[in-house]
Amino acid sequence: MKFLRDIRIKPFDFVVVVVLFLASFSVLAFLPSQKAGAMAQLRVHGKVVRDFDLNKNQIWTYRAKDGDYNKIEVRNGKIAVIKANCRDQIDVKQGFISKVGQTIVCLPHSLVIQVMSGHKNNEVDYNA
Structure with missing residues (x-):
C-alpha cells in the first residue's frame, strides 16, 4: 500500500483500471466463431x-x-x-x-x- 500512496493512486483507481482492462477483453467472448464451410x-x-x-x-x-x-x-x-x-x-x-x-x-x-x-x-x- 505504500507504493500506491507514493504514486498517488487511490485503491478505487486501481479497481477501475482492472475492471476496464477485463471489460476490454470480454468483447472477444461475444464474437461469432468462424464456422467450417460446406x-x-x-x-x-x-x-x-x-x-x-x-x-x-x-x-x-x-x-x-x-x-x-x-x-x-x-x-x-x-x-x-x-x-x-x-x-x-x-x-x-x-x-x-x-x-x-x-x-x-x-x-x-x-x-x-x-x-x-x-x-x-x-x-x-x-x-x-
Whole structure:
C-alpha cells in the first residue's frame, strides 16, 4: 500500500483500471466463431468456373487457354491449391482453408477460391 500512496493512486483507481482492462477483453467472448464451410467457389476473372463440395475429397486442375494451371485439392473438408505454374506460388504456400469467408488468390492467373457456407442467403450476393 505504500507504493500506491507514493504514486498517488487511490485503491478505487486501481479497481477501475482492472475492471476496464477485463471489460476490454470480454468483447472477444461475444464474437461469432468462424464456422467450417460446406462448399468453395472457384472464380477466374470474376466469373464462376466451378463449385466444390468440401465433403467430397477430390483433385481438379484448372487450365487456361494460355497454359496457366492451378491444381486444386479438396481433402477432409478443406481446399487448397497444391500446384501452380505461377512464379510467386503464394496460392500454393497459403495451404488448406476451410472457414467461411477465407480465400485463396492467385493474382497472375486472376483466380480466386472462396469458402462459402453452402446455405442460400437472400441478403448476400455471392456473385458480386
